[in-house]
Amino acid sequence: MKTALPALRIVAAGGWWLSGLARTRPWRMAGTVCGVAITIALLALLLAFLKNSEAAMTARSIAAVPVDWQIELAPAVPVETGQAALGEAAGVRRHEKVGYASVDGFEASTADTVQTTGAGQVLGLSQTYAETFPGQIRLLQGALSGALVTQQMASNLHVGVGDNIIVHLPDTSSQTVTIAGVVDLPNADAMFQAIGIPPGAAPQAPPDNVLILPLDLWQGFFAKQAVDSPRSVRWQIHATLDHASLPTDPLAAYRSVAAAGHNLELLLAGQGVLANNLAARLDAARADALYARVLFLFLGAPGLVLAGLLTVATAASGERARQRDQTLLRQRGASASTILTLALAETMAIWLAATLLAACLIVLVGPIVLGMTLERDALGMMVLGAVGGLVLALGAILLPAWHRTRRLSVIAGRMSVGLRETPLWWRIHLDFILLGLAGLVYWRTVESGYQIVLATEGVAETSADYWSFLAPLLLWIGIGLITMRCVTTLVQRGRWLLAWLVFPLSGALSQGVAASLSRQHGRLAIGVGLTALAFTFAVSTAIFNTTYQGQALVDAQLTNGADVTVQGETGRPAGAQIAKLASLPEVAAIEPMQHRYAYVGTDLQDLYGIDPRRVGEATSISDAFFASHDARGTLEALAGVQDGVLVSEETVSDFQLTPGDRLNLRIKHAGTQAFVSVPFTFVGVVREFPTAPRDSFLVANASYIARMTGMGDAEILLARAATSPQSLHRAISAALVGRPDLRVSDVGEASHLIGSSLTAVDLSGLTRLELGFAVIAIAAAAGLVLALGLADRRRSFAILALLGASPRQIAAFLWLEGGLVFTLGALIGLVAGGLIAWMLVTVLQGAFDPPPETLAVPWSYLVVTVCTALFSSIAAIEVARRDAQTSPLETIREMR
Structure with missing residues (x-):
C-alpha cells in the first residue's frame, strides 16, 4: 500500500498537469498533437504507397508473362518424364506439351503461281493449349481447330483459309495440309527462345515461317523424323504457376519462383533445361521496386522531415512558458525526476491523441488520397507510423525538458532575457x-x-x-x-x-x-x-x-504510337480504313504511317513512311526524338528532300554516314515480291519515333516509298483522341468489328520498354x-x-x-x-x-x-x-x- 501511494500521487499530479496545460495552452497542445498526427499518417500512407506500388509491379510483371516455365527435354527423353517431374514440383497449376519440328520449307500454289519459303518450324499443340495460355495465340481468320499459319507466313505464301500448303521434310518427303486459320503469335520471341544458351549470348530471332498442327497430327507427321534426326524434333513442356500464392513483394516473389525453378531442375536430373520466364520478369521488377523506394525516399522523406520540424517548432514556441513552469516547480520542491515524469505524461498524452487522430485520417483520407485500398498490412503500417510519432513526440517535448533540468539553474530559469x-x-x-x-x-x-x-x-x-x-x-x-x-x-x-x-x-x-x-x-x-x-x-x-x-x-x-493506334500488315493494311475512322466524332486527327522493312547492307531494319508535315497532328513529336533537338526543322528538311531519309544514331555510327550521303536500301517491291535497290539521301538523325524499336530504324517520305515500291497502303493508323484515349479505343473497335487482323491499342495498354x-x-x-x-x-x-x-x-x-x-x-x-x-x-x-x-x-x-x-x-x-x-x-x-x-x-x- 505504501508503494502504491507515490505512484497514485504521480498519476494524479500528471492528470492535474495535463488538465492545466489544456486550459491555459490549448492551441499549442492542439498544434503539437496535429503535427505528430500528420507525421504518423504521412509515414503510414507513404509506406502504403510503397507497398502498393511494389504489389502493382509484381502483378503487372506476372500478367505480362504468357508462359511461366518452358522446359525443353533432352533428345530421346520421353515427354512423360518431364510431365512426371512437373507433377512433383510445387506451385505448378497447369501444363501443356508442345512439339517443335524443323522443316526445310513450305510451298503453296495460288492463282497459277507457286510460292516457296525457306526453312521453318512446325509446332504441335493440343486443342486446350490456347485456353491454358490465352496470350500465346491470336486468331485473325478462320478457326483454331486444324492447321494454322502465322500471318507472316500467310503473306509470304499468299495463302488464306482453305488453301493447301506442302511441308517439305528433311528426308525429302513432304506432307500436305489444309489451312483452317491464320493467327498471330504475340510472344514469338519467348515461344522460340533458345533455352539453355550461355548467359550474355545474343537472343535468337523467331522464325518467319511457322505452321501449327494439332498434336496428334504433328506426331504422325514427324514420328519418323524424330528417329532419323532427333535434334530436329524436340519436346517442350509449357507450364503456368499458381500466382495467388506468390508474395506481393517483387524480390520475395522472384526468390520464390527462382527457388521453385531450381527444385524442378533437381527433379529433372539433367533430362531437361528450364527457361524460367516468370523469374526473369520478376528479376527486372525487383530492380524497379528499388526505384520505387528511391521515389519514396527522395520525394516522401522531405515531407516527413518537414512535418517533424513543424512539430518541434510548434512545441518550442512555448519555450519561455515551459521554462517558467519548470522553474516554479523546482522552487516548490519538485525534483528533476518529477519534472521529467510530468513531461513524459505530456508526451504520452500528446502521442496517444495524435495516434488516434492519425488512425482516423488514414482510414478516412487514405483511400481517397492514394486511390488504393489500405486493408493489406494496414496495422503494420500504422504501428510503424506510431513508432515514428513517438520518437518525434519524445524529441519535441521530453528531450528539451531533460535538457533544461540539466543546464538551467533556478535563478537562470527565472531570467526572461539571457544569452x-x-x-x-x-x-x-x-x-x-x-x-x-x-x-x-x-x-x-x-x-x-x-x-x-x-x-x-x-x-x-x-x-x-x-x-x-x-x-x-x-x-x-x-x-x-x-x-x-x-x-x-x-x-x-x-x-x-x-x-x-x-x-x-x-x-x-x-x-x-x-x-x-x-x-x-x-x-x-x-x-x-x-x-x-x-x-x-x-x-x-x-x-x-x-x-x-x-x-x-x-x-x-x-x-x-499515338493516343490510339490501329496496326495491320502489308497484306491487310490499316490505312484502308482511314476514311471510315476519320468520320468518328471521337477522332480529333488521324494519320496513316507505313511500316515496311529495308536492308541497310545486310542489316534488316524497320522503315517508316510518313507525311512529315502532317504526322504531328495525330501524335506528339518531341524535339528529343531527333539529334538536332529540333523536331520542326528536321521534319521540314525531310519534307524538302523527296528521297530523304532519317537514320538512327546506331546506323550512322556503324556505317560512318554524314548528311547528304546516298543510301541504297533494299525494299520489297509489291509487284515482284523481291527486294529491289532504292536510293535515298541521308538528311538527319532520328533517335526515337512513334512505334519504332529502340535499336536501328529508318524514317522516310511515304509518297516516295509508295512510288518506288508500287504500293501506297499504310500499315498503321495514328489517331489523336478528341476526348479520351479509352473512348476513342472503344469507338474504333466498334467500327472495326469483324476485322481481327487489325489490332487496336491505346496509351493505357502500352507496355513501356x-x-x-x-x-x-x-x-x-x-x-x-x-x-x-x-x-x-x-x-x-x-x-x-x-x-x-x-x-x-x-x-x-x-x-x-x-x-x-x-x-x-x-x-x-x-x-x-x-x-x-x-x-x-x-x-x-x-x-x-x-x-x-x-x-x-x-x-x-x-x-x-x-x-x-x-x-x-x-x-x-x-x-x-x-x-x-x-x-x-x-x-x-x-x-x-x-x-x-x-x-x-x-x-x-x-x-x-
Missing part, C-alpha cells in the same frame, strides 16, 4: 557544407553521364545510383539552414532597413520595433526558414510530379498525398508557427500598451514580422523549389523515353499555395492584433 547559445550547425557552417556536397554530388552525376536506365543494343537495364539522389536532399536542407543564417544576419545588422520598412505604421517607434525584432532574430529565422522549406517542398514536388506524369504519357504515346515500366510507377496517389500535405505544411509554417510565436509575446505587447504605444504602433510589430516570414519564405521557397525540381528531373531523365524538354509548371497549384500562405499569415497577424487590444493589465495578470 542564447550559438547553434552547433552555425558554428561548424553546416549549411555551406551541405550546399557544397550537393553541388559536388550533382557535378559527379552529370560528369559521369549517369543514366538510371541503360539500354545497350535495345536491352533495357536498371542501374540505380542512390548517391546521385542525395544532391536534391542535401540542397533542400542546406537552403533551409542558409536561409536562417541570412535572415539572422539581416535582422541583426539591418535595423535601419527594418526601421525604414515599419516607419509608415509605427512612426517614432520604428527604431524600437526594429530593435525588438533584432532581439527576436532566432524566432524570426526559424519562421522564415520553415516557410521557405515548406514552399521549396511544395514547389519541387509539384513541378517534378507534373513533369513526371506528363512525360510518362509521352513515353506511352511513343511506345503505342524500360525494364518492367519504370515510368509506369503511378505517382498520382503520391502526388495527391504530398501536395495536400504541402499546402497544410505551408499554412502551418506561415500561419501556425507565426501565431504561436506572437502569442508567446502577449506580455511584451501588453507592456508596450501600458507604456503608451497605440494599437497602430503595436500592429507595426505584427505586420513587419508576419510580412518578413511570408515574403522572404515564399520568394526563397519558390526559387529553391524550381531549382530542386530541375535537379531531380536531371538526375532521373534516364527514366524517361524521351527525356523531358522543359519542366512542367502547375501554375494553378502554385497560386493556391501562395494564397494559402498569405491567408494563414494574415489570419495569424489579425488574431494577435485583436488579442493585443485586450486589457493590458488583465493580460499581465494572466501571464505572471
